[in-house]
Amino acid sequence: MKLNRAIACLVAALSTACASTGHVPRPFPVPTADGRGARTGGEPAPAPSPDPVPAAPEAAALAPPPAVSLLVTALALQGAPYRNGGADPRGFDCSGFTQYVFGRHGIALPRETQAQFAAGEPIGRAEVESGDLVFFSTVAAGATHVAIALDDDQFVHAPSERGVVRIERISLPYWDRRFVGARRVRAALVTR
Numbered sequence: 001m002k003l004n005r006a007i008a009c010l011v012a013a014l015s016t017a018c019a020s021t022g023h024v025p026r027p028f029p030v031p032t033a034d035g036r037g038a039r040t041g042g043e044p045a046p047a048p049s050p051d052p053v054p055a056a057p058e059a060a061a062l063a064p065p066p067a068v069s070l071l072v073t074a075l076a077l078q079g080a081p082y083r084n085g086g087a088d089p090r091g092f093d094c095s096g097f098t099q100y101v102f103g104r105h106g107i108a109l110p111r112e113t114q115a116q117f118a119a120g121e122p123i124g125r126a127e128v129e130s131g132d133l134v135f136f137s138t139v140a141a142g143a144t145h146v147a148i149a150l151d152d153d154q155f156v157h158a159p160s161e162r163g164v165v166r167i168e169r170i171s172l173p174y175w176d177r178r179f180v181g182a183r184r185v186r187a188a189l190v191t192r
Contacts, residue, residue, distance in 0.1 A: 066105060066186070067131035074101045074148050074156045080165045082158050087111070092158035092165060094146050098133060101148060107185060117143035120183035125170075128152050128182045134170065136178040143180050 074097075083091020087100055095113045102109045109116050117135050128134060128149050135143035147157030150167065158165050170179060 067129070070101060070105050070131045070148070071150060071156075073104050074165075075150075075167075077101070077165045078156070078167070080158070082161050082163050082165075084161065086158075094158050097158040097165060098146050098148055102185065109185065113143055113146045116146050117181065117183065120185035123182045123184050125179065125182065126152075127184075128170075129184075131184075133183045133185060135180050135182065136175060137180045138178055145178075149182070 077089060077092070077097070077100075080089050080097075081091045082093065084093050085096070086092045087096030089100075092100065095109075095111060095116055098116060099109045099111055110119055113135070116133060120133065123132065128151075130149060130151055132149040134147050134149050134155050136145040136147070137143065138145040145157070147155040147168075149155050153169050153171050154167055155170060156165065156167050159168075168175060170176060
């Protein structure tokens, strides 16, 4: 599929750029009530670059720009450790990870997995696209784990205390039998 190739190219580009430059990303801007970004820690956000780098044409044609930038943010956090109750790059739990990533793009998600499952538009498994939330039943009945879809089969998530933020496949037997639903969240603000 073209989308899978675009995501694979995006992952490869992010991995190559970080590994070759050794650059450590700065904190993401945090939206404020007046709409202006502020750095984590209260510093003012830098002015936009006068020469913005255009998005890759193939990726931009396959997914709306908000989904592409959301995925870039999520993929940049690969390797961040799991931390129960964590909601920042020092450590994430599953819903803290999704809340953090969406929050970097001005979309406020509820903090808990069950509340995130109640947010957004319910969609079927065959409708899952890049940037959708996918939910699994891992420790109890109902939605107990949440992740961000990269495409119709791959997702990025903060798995458990034995893991780090990473990519996995819905089609793997473990995840396939635990899939409970998906939600499309495109609104500017979703809170509960």
